Amino acid sequence: xxxxxxxxxxxxxxxxxxxxxxxxxxxxxxxxxxxxxxxxxxxxxxxxxxxxxxxxxxxxxxxxxxxxxxxxxxxxxxxxxxxxxxxxxxxxxxxxxxxxxxxxxxxxxxxxxxxxxxxxxxxxxxxxxxxxxxxxxxxxxxxxxxxxxxxxxxxxxxxxxxxxxxxxxxxxxxxxxxxxxxxxxxxxxxxxxxxxxxxxxxxxxxxxxxxxxxxxxxxxxxxxxxxxxxxxxxxxxxxxxxxxxxxxxxxxxxxxxxxxxxxxxxxxxxxxxxxxxxxxxxxxxxxxxxxxxxxxxxxxxxxxxxxxxxxxxxxxxxxxxxxxxxxxxxxxxxxxxxxxxxxxxxxxxxxxxxxxxxxxxxxxxxxxxxxxxxxxxxxxxxxxxx
Amino acid sequence: xxxxxxxxxxxxxxxxxxxxxxxxxxxxxxxxxxxxxxxxxxxxxxxxxxxxxxxxxxxxxxxxxxxxxxxxxxxxxxxxxxxxxxxxxxxxxxxxxxxxxxxxxxxxxxxxxxxxxxxxxxxxxxxxxxxxxxxxxxxxxxxxxxxxxxxxxxxxxxxxxxxxxxxxxxxxxxxxxxxxxxxxxxxxxxxxxxxxxxxxxxxxxxxxxxxxxxxxxx
Numbered sequence: 225x226x227x228x229x230x231x232x233x234x235x236x237x238x239x240x241x242x243x244x245x246x247x248x249x250x251x252x253x254x255x256x257x258x259x260x261x262x263x264x265x266x267x268x269x270x271x272x273x274x275x276x277x278x279x280x281x282x283x284x285x286x287x288x289x290x291x292x293x294x295x296x297x298x299x300x301x302x303x304x305x306x307x308x309x310x311x312x313x314x315x316x317x318x319x320x321x322x323x324x325x326x327x328x329x330x331x332x333x334x335x336x337x338x339x340x341x342x343x344x345x346x347x348x349x350x351x352x353x354x355x356x357x358x359x360x361x362x363x364x365x366x367x368x369x370x371x372x373x374x375x376x377x378x379x380x381x382x383x384x385x386x387x388x389x390x391x392x393x394x395x396x397x398x399x400x401x402x403x404x405x406x407x408x409x410x411x412x413x414x415x416x417x418x419x420x421x422x423x424x425x426x427x428x429x430x431x432x433x434x435x436x437x438x439x440x441x442x443x444x445x446x447x448x449x450x451x452x453x454x455x456x457x458x459x460x461x462x463x464x465x466x467x468x469x470x471x472x473x474x475x476x477x478x479x480x481x482x483x484x485x486x487x488x489x490x491x492x493x494x495x496x497x498x499x500x501x502x503x504x505x506x507x508x509x510x511x512x513x514x515x516x517x518x519x520x521x522x523x524x525x526x527x528x529x530x531x532x533x534x535x536x537x538x539x540x541x542x543x544x545x546x547x548x549x550x551x552x553x554x555x556x557x558x559x560x561x562x563x564x565x566x567x568x569x570x571x572x573x574x575x576x577x578x579x580x581x582x583x584x585x586x587x588x589x590x591x592x593x594x595x596x597x598x599x600x601x602x603x604x605x606x607x608x609x610x
Numbered sequence: 611x612x613x614x615x616x617x618x619x620x621x622x623x624x625x626x627x628x629x630x631x632x633x634x635x636x637x638x639x640x641x642x643x644x645x646x647x648x649x650x651x652x653x654x655x656x657x658x659x660x661x662x663x664x665x666x667x668x669x670x671x672x673x674x675x676x677x678x679x680x681x682x683x684x685x686x687x688x689x690x691x692x693x694x695x696x697x698x699x700x701x702x703x704x705x706x707x708x709x710x711x712x713x714x715x716x717x718x719x720x721x722x723x724x725x726x727x728x729x730x731x732x733x734x735x736x737x738x739x740x741x742x743x744x745x746x747x748x749x750x751x752x753x754x755x756x757x758x759x760x761x762x763x764x765x766x767x768x769x770x771x772x773x774x775x776x777x778x779x780x781x782x783x784x785x786x787x788x789x790x791x792x793x794x795x796x797x798x799x800x801x802x803x804x805x806x807x808x809x810x811x812x813x814x815x816x817x818x819x820x821x822x823x824x825x826x827x828x
Contacts, residue, residue, distance in 0.1 A: 493657055493673075494715050497618070497691050509719075516726055517794040535639065539821060540798050542656060543790075544730045546722055548618070548689055548715070549656020549676070581802040606659070608672055 255593055258290050259523055269515050485562050487527040487555040487588065488607065490537030492547025499553050500606045504599045507592055521578055524589040525598075527555060529574055533585045534607075552607040561601045569594050617692040617701065618657070618718075622709040623680045626660070626688070627669045638822070642675070644735045645820025647778075649679045651731040651785070657689035662696035666703040689713065722792070727759065727766045730790040734805075737814040739781030744812050748784060749775060752808050755801045756788040763791060 264270050265279040505525050514523050528534055534552045542550030566573055577585040590598050659672035670677045680688045753772055760767040772788035791797045809815040815823045
């Protein structure tokens with residue numbers, strides 16, 4: 225049997241490219257094809273001889289093929305992450321040079337096993353996050369991101385990364401708090417608030433990574449959770465970068481009330497009543513509504529962390545007293561579970577609304593396929609009208 | 611308030627008790643008089659949320675502003691969502707009273723969802739009366755958006771064009787009725803953009819449909 229181990233940079237690049245593609249558009253596009261096929265198979269939406277032929281002859285085998293490909297992609301996605309990990313692990317044992325970065329150097333006290341474990345868990349996702357932070361850094365010269373960049377570029381030595389980050393945050397947090405309290409510039413205030421949120425989130429993530437625990441815990445779920453945390457960095461990075469590059473117009477971070485993540489959905493009171501009663505989003509209604517209009521950019525359930533944005537859409541939905549008038553659903557989520565859900569599904573959290581009717585609106589779209597899982601962790605409440 | 615919602619009723623407005631100690635509905639989001647005027651044009655007011663106790667006392671716990679408007683406008687009845695935290699025996703007693711009717715949300719919903727377009731009132735209060743030129747600009751830039759509706763929704767052509775522009779408050783209030791897509795966000799985005807543009811470039815719009823325009827800004 226061959227025991228040859230070879231991990232070249234080309235292999236690493238190819239494996240990462242595959243992982244990125246599988247993480248990204250490929251699956252969501254296929255899911256969109258499946259959603260569209262299902263919609264077109266509904267005689268309430270499309271009917272007639274051609275529709276009949278489509279839903280009885282063309283779509284059923286195509287649907288099975290799409291489902292099969294999706295399943296294959298999911299399997300491949302799981303193994304591709306393992307491929308990246310294996311290659312990076314091989315690289316960390318001397319066959320590949322570690323990527324250059326301004327970050328901390330490995331401390332003499334940390335073991336090679338610790339370094340390999342931490343490196344292999346999340347390096348790919350962390351490197352993706354680092355490019356977002358690099359953008360943030362370019363746009364926001366007032367603050368020194370080198371410590372974050374270093375941490376993200378090279379976290380082979382966790383203890384050194386933690387020390388570096390503690391040092392950075394001890395300087396940056398008071399500075400940002402001072403800016404928030406004293407500035408008259410609302411845009412700068414938003415930027416500072418966003419950065420502060422990110423730093424606090426980073427601190428929480430860093431403190432939750434325990435290399436010893438990881439080394440002693442071969443349970444793949446633990447590895448998955450840490451990988452998910454790295455994915456969250458990507459999502460958070462996107463929020464910050466968007467906020468900064470768009471001139472600080474993204475005003476809301478995730479509302480944190482008593483340890484829960486808060487979102488809102490603007491709808492009618494009748495729909496809100498139904499959702500709060502069932503403790504489940506009304507997918508059928510949303511799907512039917514979206515199928516009636518061509519202007520929907522992406523099918524799914526639209527939620528937002530901005531209360532005023534939810535109010536805006538509630539007023540539209542409940543205008544003229546329709547649907548019993550406007551209604552806003554408050555959605556409470558356990559932060560850790562939601563973060564892992566986002567990382568696992570690749571859902572973009574609080575992206576700017578395209579061509580927003582009101583500047584600064586943000587939205588998060590939960591694809592219909594993920595609603596059941598979302599429902600399982602969400603609590604829905606009827607929000608007081610403002 | 612539990613936040614969970616339940617039974618839907620039509621209730622005599624006279625049966626409602628509004629807890630005036632709470633200011634939860636004293637919102638900065640609307641101008642009361644403007645919202646009341648808008649509601650005066652609407653056939654069915656938005657619903658209130660009520661809690662019913664063991665003696666069948668009905669207290670408005672959410673959306674109090676619509677209870678207040680219903681009284682001010684002399685409306686005989688209003689729709690009410692009964693909070694599930696209510697006393698079941700009290701709700702049962704209430705349902706036996708004359709003028710109290712259980713409604714079906716499913717039926718209301720199904721009927722409304724059949725309509726992709728519907729006649730809806732558009733109410734604008736301005737910071738000052740509009741001149742003739744500004745009224746013409748408003749007609750072209752804001753009311754004109756409705757001219758595109760039949761292109762997008764052929765059934766709108768059968769319902770008719772936008773109604774005449776009416777004025778009040780010595781010209782600081784303009785309102786009209788038009789056939790509007792009921793859930794088309796893309797069309798609505800264009801409409802809101804036109805409203806905001808007019809407010810920024812011509813005369814400031816204080817409220818649209820009773821809601822402060824500024825309150826809709828993120």
